[in-house]
Amino acid sequence: xxxxxxxxxxxxxxxxxxxxxxxxxxxxxxxxxxxxxxxxxxxxxxxxxxxxxxxxxxxxxxxxxxxxxxxxxxxxxxxxxxxxxxxx
Numbered sequence: 775x776x777x778x779x780x781x782x783x784x785x786x787x788x789x790x791x792x793x794x795x796x797x798x799x800x801x802x803x804x805x806x807x808x809x810x811x812x813x814x815x816x817x818x819x820x821x822x823x824x825x826x827x828x829x830x831x832x833x834x835x836x837x838x839x840x841x842x843x844x845x846x847x848x849x850x851x852x853x854x855x856x857x858x859x860x861x862x
Contacts (some may be wrong), residue, residue: 777859778818780807780808780809780812781808781809781812781815781816784804784805784808784816785816785819786813788804788816788819788820789800790841792823792827792831795796796827797826797828798827798828798829798830799827799829799830800830800832801820801826801829801830801831801832801833802815802832803832803833803834803835804820804831804832804833805817805833805835805838813838817838817841817842820842821842823834831843839860840860840861843860844856845857845858845859
C-alpha cells in the first residue's frame with residue numbers, strides 16, 4: 775500500500791481484524807507512529823466497535839487510554855500498580 779498514510783494503515787488493520795468477527799480484539803499501541811491529528815480518527819473507530827466485542831488495548835499514551843477505556847490496569851516492571859476506572 776505505497777503512499778498510504780500511517781493513520782489510514784491503522785484503520786485498515788482494524789477493519790481487517792473486524793472482518794474476522796472476533797469476540798476479543800487485541801490492540802497493541804493502535805496510535806503508535808500516527809500523527810496526533812489522525813489519532814482522533816482511530817479513537818473514533820475504536821469507540822464505534824460493537825459492544826459485543828471485548829477490546830484489550832496495550833498503550834503507553836494515557837490520554838488516549840482515558841478517552842476510550844472503561845477499566846484500566848497499569849503495570850510497571852511486571853507488577854500491577856493500579857486497577858480501576860479512569861478519571862475523566
